[in-house]
Amino acid sequence: MKTLTLSEKELPFDLDLTFSCGQIFGWKKSGNIWKGVHNGRIITIRQDNRTIRYSGCDKKVLYHFLGLKDNIPEIYQSICTHIAKFTHEKQDLFFLERFLLSKGIRILRQDPWECLFSFICSSNSNVRTIGKRIGLLMENYGTCCSIGENLFPEPLAMGAIDEESLRKCLTGYRAPYLMGTAEYIITHPDFFLKISSLSYPDAKKELMILPGVGPKVADCVLLFGFERMEAVPVDIRIRKIITAQYQDIIPGEKGTKTLSYDTIADFCRSYFGPYAGYAQQYLFATRDVRQELSV
DNA sequence: ATCCAGGTACCCA
DNA sequence: TGGGTACATGGA
Numbered sequence: 001m002k003t004l005t006l007s008e009k010e011l012p013f014d015l016d017l018t019f020s021c022g023q024i025f026g027w028k029k030s031g032n033i034w035k036g037v038h039n040g041r042i043i044t045i046r047q048d049n050r051t052i053r054y055s056g057c058d059k060k061v062l063y064h065f066l067g068l069k070d071n072i073p074e075i076y077q078s079i080c081t082h083i084a085k086f087t088h089e090k091q092d093l094f095f096l097e098r099f100l101l102s103k104g105i106r107i108l109r110q111d112p113w114e115c116l117f118s119f120i121c122s123s124n125s126n127v128r129t130i131g132k133r134i135g136l137l138m139e140n141y142g143t144c145c146s147i148g149e150n151l152f153p154e155p156l157a158m159g160a161i162d163e164e165s166l167r168k169c170l171t172g173y174r175a176p177y178l179m180g181t182a183e184y185i186i187t188h189p190d191f192f193l194k195i196s197s198l199s200y201p202d203a204k205k206e207l208m209i210l211p212g213v214g215p216k217v218a219d220c221v222l223l224f225g226f227e228r229m230e231a232v233p234v235d236i237r238i239r240k241i242i243t244a245q246y247q248d249i250i251p252g253e254k255g256t257k258t259l260s261y262d263t264i265a266d267f268c269r270s271y272f273g274p275y276a277g278y279a280q281q282y283l284f285a286t287r288d289v290r291q292e293l294s295v
Numbered sequence: 296a297t298c299c300a301g302g303t304a305c306c307c308a
Numbered sequence: 309t310g311g312g313t314a315c316a317t318g319g320a
Contacts, residue, residue, distance in 0.1 A: 022301055023301085119301075122300095122301055122302085123300095123301080123302040123303060124299090124300060124301090124302050124303080125300055125301085125302090126299075126300040126301085127300085127301070128300095129300075130300090130301080173303090173304095174303090177303080177304095211303085211304085212302090212303065212304090213303085214302060214303045214304080215302090215303095216301070216302060216303085217301090217302070217303080220301070233301065234301090235300085235301035235302080236299085236300070236301075236302090237300095237301070238301080284301075
């Protein structure tokens with residue numbers, strides 16, 4: 001195990017919250033140690049206050065993966081500045097409360113394929129089931145590292161599976177999505193490079209070419225896999241929160257009609273600013289989620 | 296049992 | 309372009 005100590009500008013950081021808030025799947029905690037796959041390697045991480053112990057990668061990779069370069073106080077300031085500009089009020093107490101509950105979260109920098117694979121698996125399921133599903137897929141089709149330690153399935157492996165056996169891994173109707181997307185990645189080897197080079201709106205359109213990738217999954221992949229902090233995944237929970245808390249201040253949206261995906265996401269970008277993705281994650285990941293997951 | 300879950304594809308007006 | 313609906317399945 002290697003060790004590093006978090007400096008003042010790398011705080012706050014909460015490993016548990018970061019790994020259990022629904023942005024990454026397939027990681028397991030035993031004792032105090034989190035273990036999982038990042039970029040084709042098995043990594044273990046534990047946190048004791050400001051001490052991080054880790055294995056499986058070098059310090060540079062870990063820093064990048066964990067988003068430790070992000071300056072959280074600056075990000076929070078940026079968000080507050082944009083809120084104040086939007087509302088002409090001093091502060092948003094609702095958001096402040098949510099932020100204080102989950103400020104230790106970092107937006108991870110996941111491997112694009114691992115992230116894409118995960119969020120195709122995520123549709124219309126709860127966080128716990130998604131984790132199980134991805135665990136099964138890794139056990140059955142992931143490259144074996146050592147006994148009991150598998151990586152994510154490679155696109156080539158996914159393309160070669162018959163749908164019937166894939167459906168046995170709790171994938172259900174998502175099975176053809178996984179296979180179709182794998183096939184597309186195989187036949188377009190520069191796909192992720194292309195996504196990196198495109199603007200946020202164009203990258204999102206391009207991702208949505210893939211089967212099983214709609215606006216929500218595309219935003220998750222852009223936020224968690226491509227560092228696009230302006231991406232705002234709108235799921236049921238975010239929809240409920242924005243509707244209940246902010247619908248009245250969205251221009252032209254006062255009333256009872258349901259808000260469209262883009263209305264919610266665009267509002268978040270204009271309300272929270274360029275770090276809307278972080279703001280979204282603070283709203284999404286409250287303490288109840290943490291309790292729900294910490295079994 | 297019934298409803299819900301980090302949705303998407305497809306159909307129809 | 310926008311609004312229903314089917315889809316699989318574990319959890320609560």
